[in-house]
Amino acid sequence: MSEVKPYPPRVLVTKIGLDGHDRGSRIVASYLRDAGMEVIYTNPWQELDSVVKLAMEEDVDVIGISSLATDHLLVPKLMRSLSDAGLSHIRVIVGGIVPDLDEMELKKAGVSRVFHPGSTREDIIDSVNQLAIQALEARPSF
Amino acid sequence: MTELSTGLTSLLAGESTALARAITAVDNEHPVARDILGAIQAYLGKALVVGFTGPPGAGKSTLVNRFITEMRARSKSVGVVAVDPSSPITGGALLGDRIRMSEHTLDSGVFIRSLASRGHLGGLSISAARIVDIMDAAGREIVILETVGTGQSEVEMAEIADVRVVVLAPGLGDDVQAIKAGILEIADILVVNKSDMPLAKQTVRQLKGMLALRAPVERQVPIIETSALDGKGIPDLSEAVFDQGTNHASTKKLKSADRYRRLLAQTTARLAETLVHQQAHTHLKTVLEELKNADINLDTAACRALKILNENLLND
Numbered sequence: 001m002s003e004v005k006p007y008p009p010r011v012l013v014t015k016i017g018l019d020g021h022d023r024g025s026r027i028v029a030s031y032l033r034d035a036g037m038e039v040i041y042t043n044p045w046q047e048l049d050s051v052v053k054l055a056m057e058e059d060v061d062v063i064g065i066s067s068l069a070t071d072h073l074l075v076p077k078l079m080r081s082l083s084d085a086g087l088s089h090i091r092v093i094v095g096g097i098v099p100d101l102d103e104m105e106l107k108k109a110g111v112s113r114v115f116h117p118g119s120t121r122e123d124i125i126d127s128v129n130q131l132a133i134q135a136l137e138a139r140p141s142f
Numbered sequence: 143m144t145e146l147s148t149g150l151t152s153l154l155a156g157e158s159t160a161l162a163r164a165i166t167a168v169d170n171e172h173p174v175a176r177d178i179l180g181a182i183q184a185y186l187g188k189a190l191v192v193g194f195t196g197p198p199g200a201g202k203s204t205l206v207n208r209f210i211t212e213m214r215a216r217s218k219s220v221g222v223v224a225v226d227p228s229s230p231i232t233g234g235a236l237l238g239d240r241i242r243m244s245e246h247t248l249d250s251g252v253f254i255r256s257l258a259s260r261g262h263l264g265g266l267s268i269s270a271a272r273i274v275d276i277m278d279a280a281g282r283e284i285v286i287l288e289t290v291g292t293g294q295s296e297v298e299m300a301e302i303a304d305v306r307v308v309v310l311a312p313g314l315g316d317d318v319q320a321i322k323a324g325i326l327e328i329a330d331i332l333v334v335n336k337s338d339m340p341l342a343k344q345t346v347r348q349l350k351g352m353l354a355l356r357a358p359v360e361r362q363v364p365i366i367e368t369s370a371l372d373g374k375g376i377p378d379l380s381e382a383v384f385d386q387g388t389n390h391a392s393t394k395k396l397k398s399a400d401r402y403r404r405l406l407a408q409t410t411a412r413l414a415e416t417l418v419h420q421q422a423h424t425h426l427k428t429v430l431e432e433l434k435n436a437d438i439n440l441d442t443a444a445c446r447a448l449k450i451l452n453e454n455l456l457n458d
């Protein structure tokens with residue numbers, strides 16, 4: 001009878017690999033929260049398997065991975081693991097210092113967007129909102 | 143009995159992805175949630191539901207982390223529902239409780255879900271109760287509910303949990319005095335966490351003093367000192383939870399009262415939904431007007447609203 005109501009996007013903001021600087025991801029998390037999203041925040045140094053289980057349990061629409069060092073090189077492997085877990089509707093974005101060549105690799109692996117230093121708050125928020133809608137549309141029904 | 147959808151079959155088989163998606167359906171008040179909740183009714187009442195509440199910073203999440211370890215040592219499967227407030231202005235929320243529980247992330251026997259309190263029709267108790275039910279139906283033996291103890295939420299947790307643990311800690315200001323009102327009444331177990339801190343003893347003394355002032359009650363509320371940092375007192379806490387849990391099991395006769403309460407809660411939620419979706423407020427204009435002019439009080443207004451709704455809507 002009733003139509004599906006709009007609900008806040010759910011976003012997992014996390015860091016993988018060895019780099020422990022999480023100032024950037026904290027800032028992005030608070031941007032998204034202030035834009036009305038539900039943000040699940042984790043410690044840095046997550047293993048890929050942990051990210052997959054977190055995303056599954058929390059049933060997020062978007063995963064934001066922050067990478068200052070070369071940790072983004074692990075992301076293609078994460079994309080495969082998500083797909084293996086039946087979570088390929090989840091959109092993944094990467095933020096941080098990512099060289100152009102690597103960015104191409106990430107996109108090829110299925111990453112939706114790469115945000116470089118200096119990306120604006122509005123750009124990040126708009127993009128995550130858009131991607132959350134895409135994830136909702138791609139979501140398997142119960 | 144009609145045939146179950148694959149989603150429901152997976153949920154009842156305890157499959158994590160189905161559990162996660164069922165919780166989302168309920169949290170989002172998606173139409174499919176009604177089917178899910180309807181189908182699981184026959185599978186409820188197996189889990190022991192343990193509520194942890196208390197002021198922010200008391201160490202609830204850190205304590206829950208330790209408690210999960212204890213439950214896993216007893217080979218119990220665990221579901222955790224950790225609720226944090228949504229911003230009333232933006233609707234957003236930063237959900238960080240599970241940071242303290244990260245050692246359990248990869249354990250398939252532990253399923254943790256962070257929830258924002260949102261502005262649910264019927265309040266947090268309705269949606270949290272439904273999500274706890276889903277965890278129960280999915281076969282989680284111990285379901286832990288963490289809520290921040292401010293205002294309504296203690297009372298809401300009291301309605302959902304089989305065992306209610308109220309967590310306090312020294313050094314949170316003069317909170318013991320401030321929060322005593324609702325909290326002592328609902329607690330089955332009082333925990334003074336951060337016992338590694340010097341002021342903990344004083345908090346325990348204050349609490350004992352306050353309990354002594356209470357009218358004598360048939361049940362003893364144990365006060366347990368814990369340190370979620372070094373693990374002290376955690377086995378005592380587990381013992382106390384199981385003690386209370388068996389008490390609860392022996393009073394499971396209350397089950398029908400339980401069902402009645404649920405029926406009332408569900409009816410209330412449906413009524414609120416009807417109000418919103420069918421824009422009943424057009425029917426309630428006069429009541430609202432009288433309320434605005436302070437001609438009638440809120441309770442009278444509510445009674446009148448029910449009467450009007452009964453005449454105009456509920457027969458549709």
Ligand SMILES: Nc1nc2c(ncn2[C@@H]2O[C@H](COP(=O)(O)OP(=O)(O)O)[C@@H](O)[C@H]2O)c(=O)[nH]1
Nearest residue numbers: 198199200201202203204335336337369370371
């Ligand atoms: N000293 C001490 N600190 C603790 C203890 N338990 C938790 N904490 C700290 O208290 C802070 C708040 O803990 P958290 O579990 O997030 O509290 P919550 O808001 O009640 O969930 C964190 O910095 C914890 O490390 C304890 O037993 N002793």
Ligand SMILES: [Mg+2]
Nearest residue numbers: 202203239288
């Ligand atoms: Mg907490």
